Amino acid sequence: MTQPPHDERTAASPEELREQVEQTREELGRTVHALTAKTDVKARAQEKAAEVKQQAAVKAGELRAKAADVAHQVQDKVQDKVPDPVKDKAAEAAGQARATAARAGQVWEEKAPEPVRRKAAGAARTARDNRAWLPAALAGAAVVWLACRRRKG
DSSP states (O other), rough: OOOOOSSSSOSHHHHHHHHHHHHHHHHHHHHHHHHHHHHOHHHHHHHHHHHHHHHHHHHHHHHHHEEEEEEHHHHHHHHHHOOOOHHHHHHHHHHHHHHHHHHHHHHHHSOOOOHHHHHHHHHHHHHHHTTHHHHHHHHHHHHHHHHHHHHHO
């Protein structure tokens, strides 16, 4: 047998000895559990993958917000550069498009089968929910138009 460490006293009675043995077992169990966890490569890899996935989701959210901010800044700059006649023409075209869409919607309601109308309504909701990109697209189209016009002239 080995000698107990100098800082631990020896058991004076069988009860104390049992208690020390039980404490030693618990400590040994915790140590074995900790070592097992460290050597479980699959579990550690899964934990690391979950951590990286969480970090990627956070970064993606940050990038999405930054992209939206940049898009708004570009839209504001383009709006300042587009001449008033172009803005007027764009507004007029948008009005005509709305009128045509209203007429097409009436014809659609009269002629389209019910299942098709339901799917189209869902697509329209999605488009309405994401219409923040429409002004940016129109501004981009105006910039392209201006660039082509200047190149010809």
